[in-house]
Amino acid sequence: MKLVLDIVTNHSCRYGIKGFAELKYNTDPSQVWGKDLNGNPLKPNPNWNYDGLTPNPADGKIWSRANVPPMPAPYNQNIAAYNWPSTESFLNTSDPNWFHHSGNGFVQGWDDTTNCYQRAIADDCPDLNTGSKVVQDYMFNAYKKFIDMGVDAFRWDTWKHMNKQDIFVLADRFKALNPNLFIFGEVAQKRFDLHSVQELNPHWYTWRGDVNNSAPSKLGVLDFYGQATFHNIFESGGAFSGVTDAARYDNLYGDPSLLVTWLDNHDFGPNNDWNMRYSGSPENLASCMNFMFTWRGIPCVYYGTEEQFQRGVFCDLHDASGIQKSIDVTGRAYYGNEFENAKTNKLYSHFKKLNAIRKAIPALGSGTWNWGGNYPGNGIGYTRTLGTQVVAVGLAKDGDASFNFTGLPNGIYRDAVTGRVSNVTNGSLGFTVKSVSAGIYVLNGPGMIGGNGLGYFEACASGCNTPPTLSISPASDNYYSSITVSLSATGGSGASTIHYTLDGTKPTSSSPIYKGGFAVNKATIVKAIAIDASGDTSDMEGQSYTFVLPVPKTSITPSSGNYFNPVQVSIAANGNGAKAPYTIYYTTDSTTPTISSTVYTRPFTISNASVVKAISVDANNQVSSIQTNNYTFNIPAPVVYANPTSANFPSKTVTVSLSDTSPRQPVVIYYTLNGTTPTTSSNIYSTPIVITDSNTVYLKYIAVDSEGRISKVDSQKYTFSPIPDIWVYFKKPAAWGKNIKIYYWNALPTGAVAATSWPGVATTQACANGSWYSYKFNGVTSLNIIFTDGAGNQTANLTNVNTTSYFDFNTLLTTVPNIYSPNGSIVATPISGSAPLTVNFDASKSTGCTVLGYFWDFGDSTYLQSGLNAQATKTYILPGIYLMNLIVQDQNNLRDTVQQKITVLAQSQGMTLHFKPAATWTNSPYLYYWSSTPTASTDT
Numbered sequence: 001m002k003l004v005l006d007i008v009t010n011h012s013c014r015y016g017i018k019g020f021a022e023l024k025y026n027t028d029p030s031q032v033w034g035k036d037l038n039g040n041p042l043k044p045n046p047n048w049n050y051d052g053l054t055p056n057p058a059d060g061k062i063w064s065r066a067n068v069p070p071m072p073a074p075y076n077q078n079i080a081a082y083n084w085p086s087t088e089s090f091l092n093t094s095d096p097n098w099f100h101h102s103g104n105g106f107v108q109g110w111d112d113t114t115n116c117y118q119r120a121i122a123d124d125c126p127d128l129n130t131g132s133k134v135v136q137d138y139m140f141n142a143y144k145k146f147i148d149m150g151v152d153a154f155r156w157d158t159w160k161h162m163n164k165q166d167i168f169v170l171a172d173r174f175k176a177l178n179p180n181l182f183i184f185g186e187v188a189q190k191r192f193d194l195h196s197v198q199e200l201n202p203h204w205y206t207w208r209g210d211v212n213n214s215a216p217s218k219l220g221v222l223d224f225y226g227q228a229t230f231h232n233i234f235e236s237g238g239a240f241s242g243v244t245d246a247a248r249y250d251n252l253y254g255d256p257s258l259l260v261t262w263l264d265n266h267d268f269g270p271n272n273d274w275n276m277r278y279s280g281s282p283e284n285l286a287s288c289m290n291f292m293f294t295w296r297g298i299p300c301v302y303y304g305t306e307e308q309f310q311r312g313v314f315c316d317l318h319d320a321s322g323i324q325k326s327i328d329v330t331g332r333a334y335y336g337n338e339f340e341n342a343k344t345n346k347l348y349s350h351f352k353k354l355n356a357i358r359k360a361i362p363a364l365g366s367g368t369w370n371w372g373g374n375y376p377g378n379g380i381g382y383t384r385t386l387g388t389q390v391v392a393v394g395l396a397k398d399g400d401a402s403f404n405f406t407g408l409p410n411g412i413y414r415d416a417v418t419g420r421v422s423n424v425t426n427g428s429l430g431f432t433v434k435s436v437s438a439g440i441y442v443l444n445g446p447g448m449i450g451g452n453g454l455g456y457f458e459a460c461a462s463g464c465n466t467p468p469t470l471s472i473s474p475a476s477d478n479y480y481s482s483i484t485v486s487l488s489a490t491g492g493s494g495a496s497t498i499h500y501t502l503d504g505t506k507p508t509s510s511s512p513i514y515k516g517g518f519a520v521n522k523a524t525i526v527k528a529i530a531i532d533a534s535g536d537t538s539d540m541e542g543q544s545y546t547f548v549l550p551v552p553k554t555s556i557t558p559s560s561g562n563y564f565n566p567v568q569v570s571i572a573a574n575g576n577g578a579k580a581p582y583t584i585y586y587t588t589d590s591t592t593p594t595i596s597s598t599v600y601t602r603p604f605t606i607s608n609a610s611v612v613k614a615i616s617v618d619a620n621n622q623v624s625s626i627q628t629n630n631y632t633f634n635i636p637a638p639v640v641y642a643n644p645t646s647a648n649f650p651s652k653t654v655t656v657s658l659s660d661t662s663p664r665q666p667v668v669i670y671y672t673l674n675g676t677t678p679t680t681s682s683n684i685y686s687t688p689i690v691i692t693d694s695n696t697v698y699l700k701y702i703a704v705d706s707e708g709r710i711s712k713v714d715s716q717k718y719t720f721s722p723i724p725d726i727w728v729y730f731k732k733p734a735a736w737g738k739n740i741k742i743y744y745w746n747a748l749p750t751g752a753v754a755a756t757s758w759p760g761v762a763t764t765q766a767c768a769n770g771s772w773y774s775y776k777f778n779g780v781t782s783l784n785i786i787f788t789d790g791a792g793n794q795t796a797n798l799t800n801v802n803t804t805s806y807f808d809f810n811t812l813l814t815t816v817p818n819i820y821s822p823n824g825s826i827v828a829t830p831i832s833g834s835a836p837l838t839v840n841f842d843a844s845k846s847t848g849c850t851v852l853g854y855f856w857d858f859g860d861s862t863y864l865q866s867g868l869n870a871q872a873t874k875t876y877i878l879p880g881i882y883l884m885n886l887i888v889q890d891q892n893n894l895r896d897t898v899q900q901k902i903t904v905l906a907q908s909q910g911m912t913l914h915f916k917p918a919a920t921w922t923n924s925p926y927l928y929y930w931s932s933t934p935t936a937s938t939d940t
Contacts (some may be wrong), residue, residue, distance in 0.1 A: 009139045011125035011156040014085050021098035023089050024069045026082045033065055047100045076871055081573035085123035087864050100127045105865025113199050115748050116161050125886045130166035140173050148178045159185035163207050181813050184220030184260050190272050192228045196477040216254030223259040225249050230263055231805045232269040234288040235280040239377045257366055263288055266332045277331040279312030283436045286350050286456045287397035290438045293354040294393045296369050303335045305343035319566050328680040350455020353431035356539055357416045357449045363389040374404035392429050394439040405429045411732040417449030418460045434458040445747045467536035468492030468529055482521035487514045487528050494533025520545050552578040554616040554627040564663035566607035571600045573616030586614035638703040638711045646717040648725055648778040654718055664705035673703035677713055678702050694720055721779030727804040730773045730787045734825030734845040737789040741775045747783035757787045765850035822848030824888040824898035832903035837876045841888055844870040850890040851898035856883040879906040
């Protein structure tokens with residue numbers, strides 16, 4: 001096994017580098033994360049340090065902000081600002097020896113080196129100054145520890161966001177420690193073709209200088225352009241022969257054999273997008289792996305691919321809501337308990353054989369290659385050559401495929417898949433491959449490798465040279481008593497001799513010979529090979545055994561929840577490998593059970609709110625974890641549903657059905673048709689209600705359950721006008737209140753709607769925090785309207801509204817807007833004054849259907865990304881007129897931009913007035929002044 005370590009040098013976490021370059025933030029005591037357990041402002045705790053495991057006792061949080069370095073003046077004057085990643089944290093108060101200081105600190109685009117190399121790619125990725133010696137020394141010493149531990153390779157994150165010369169400085173130091181360390185980097189691309197900026201392409205990093213005009217860097221990169229090809233071929237049904245596009249840019253790489261080929265990973269789907277994991281068929285997936293494992297480059301398989309774990313599931317970066325999801329429901333889901341399940345999957349067997357073939361044939365790993373074999377549309381063929389080893393590879397999908405290779409060295413070729421043998425005498429080799437299988441004919445090769453007919457590979461039919469197959473019993477597991485291990489070999493030529501080891505080392509023909517079953521009662525790794533009479537050796541097999549005493553597992557049924565009837569609670573303990581018998585102890589008052597608690601003997605009934613907790617103890621005195629179930633018994637009132645609901649019915653007739661839900665049946669529904677409130681003396685609903693009328697009918701109804709609970713009064717309005725409904729939508733100004741009403745008059749035809757009195761009737765808000773409101777008129781051809789908030793604000797008279805309309809305050813919109821987009825609002829105080837001018841910006845009146853984020857462009861080439869904080873403060877030093885832009889963005893990536901002009905005047909130099917009073921003045925004169933410009937700070 002080789003160990004590959006994923007490393008990052010482009011950025012730190014949002015808090016910087018602990019103990020070296022920690023970033024500064026305010027900690028707002030009005031927020032939950034700014035308080036201790038008693039609700040007091042959180043204070044530094046010198047007795048606690050963040051270690052990723054231990055909560056701060058003061059607030060109970062592992063990610064406590066108690067010891068986060070505070071912002072210095074003037075950024076600490078408003079403690080509610082700068083609590084999250086911002087220009088002030090990333091640039092203004094950070095050390096330029098550690099962090100890049102460029103722009104506003106955050107990437108503003110992805111198509112130039114300044115943005116990509118020197119600015120944060122996300123608000124939790126402050127951009128490190130990778131050209132600084134202090135950063136390079138820190139990174140070298142940090143990762144040197146892992147090299148000293150024996151890691152074999154580095155997968156280096158976010159190369160596209162670093163100058164390659166900074167990478168080479170560190171890579172050279174790493175390789176000086178271990179010349180055999182393999183290094184490959186991620187130069188992410190969301191495209192099929194090359195980026196127009198040379199320095200942002202993957203191949204740029206494979207050369208010390210200019211492409212094809214300098215020494216190769218001898219570093220690998222992830223093959224993004226090869227991966228982009230796989231989407232069409234293996235997921236969208238493209239012809240196998242089209243996979244030749246994967247090599248379209250090979251001429252640009254310093255050494256294409258160092259490219260790391262892949263299908264998908266934690267970020268990217270097969271189409272180079274932040275999308276979903278591979279969602280194609282297992283047959284096409286197996287075909288893709290056949291290609292990756294036998295073509296140029298180094299195959300990299302995302303965990304779980306061997307059983308299509310989370311097949312077709314979106315990565316959590318797919319959209320704003322995905323980022324908020326628990327990782328176990330995304331394409332990034334931790335593999336966890338799926339390890340054992342994978343072993344039973346057909347793909348797992350396929351991958352295992354592929355890996356054995358690649359391992360046994362060096363030319364597949366590092367040989368040169370050429371397309372060949374006269375491959376058909378549903379196949380691909382190529383040769384691999386390393387020294388004297390020559391391999392002819394033919395792959396098929398979507399049907400069988402035939403191949404004819406020419407120009408090969410003469411000799412005996414053996415197929416690593418089926419074991420078939422072909423004697424090449426004229427340089428030509430022909431063979432047919434079953435769909436999803438492969439032909440891998442090796443000059444003087446060993447024959448079949450990795451087992452017969454595994455996965456989707458064709459099995460050997462005849463004339464096969466099959467090595468023995470070894471098995472070890474029992475399977476790897478944790479056992480609780482001594483076991484007997486047996487080894488056996490089948491197949492091969494004649495009797496096989498089995499050699500084994502018990503210390504995890506690789507067995508050879510010199511290792512002990514197996515003579516019969518042997519006992520194992522402590523942690524042991526058994527490895528073995530079988531050698532048949534012809535000298536053919538089996539694949540090595542191994543099993544690992546542990547002997548850890550288990551604890552029992554306690555379960556309580558039914559599960560926690562709100563129940564409508566008394567429940568019978570049962571508690572059980574299962575072996576989970578533990579030793580019977582088991583004793584169960586429980587409580588029903590939420591206290592922690594101990595061996596002094598009540599002993600469970602039989603199911604019991606509860607009918608009141610209870611918290612049941614239980615433990616179980618086995619015969620070895622091993623105690624289970626505490627199992628807790630919470631039961632409540634809140635019986636809801638019945639709910640009545642009408643179908644159809646309020647609407648206009650030009651046909652003059654509507655049949656209305658009423659239904660109910662209630663845990664206490666039977667339920668009786670009472671209703672009225674004249675608008676009066678129903679009671680238990682009203683009509684009883686039994687069959688659908690047929691309403692035939694030319695006037696408006698108000699249906700009101702209630703329901704009563706079997707224990708007397710009464711539902712709320714609900715109602716529906718049915719009209720019978722042949723005139724289409726008119727919907728009016730209104731976007732309120734930010735300064736208005738939320739209780740928007742509509743006042744209307746001159747509705748035609750006369751009497752179609754009831755007259756309204758000022759300030760009108762309530763409208764419906766489109767979403768809880770949005771700016772749009774709506775109201776529906778039916779049976780009306782035209783009318784005049786005014787919108788008001790009932791607090792003195794109103795629109796102009798909006799006359800002759802005769803169709804569904806959208807109003808942005810007084811303006812009738814000519815296109816239909818997205819009424820769910822956010823609406824930005826900003827108040828600046830002051831908007832003018834002498835330099836230096838400090839302006840407080842408040843965007844708290846902004847509205848949206850989800851939580852909003854704020855990005856501030858102050859108009860002087862400085863910026864602030866304040867996260868959820870709707871306030872910002874800016875001091876303008878130089879005179880000028882600045883156009884400040886605020887972008888508000890919701891969690892659905894909908895945006896709005898608002899502007900505010902700030903006028904900064906040159907600092908006043910003052911003036912001296914000289915006044916000579918008249919000779920008749922006897923007292924000292926006074927000065928009275930007014931209309932000063934700019935506005936004076938004092939009045940007289």
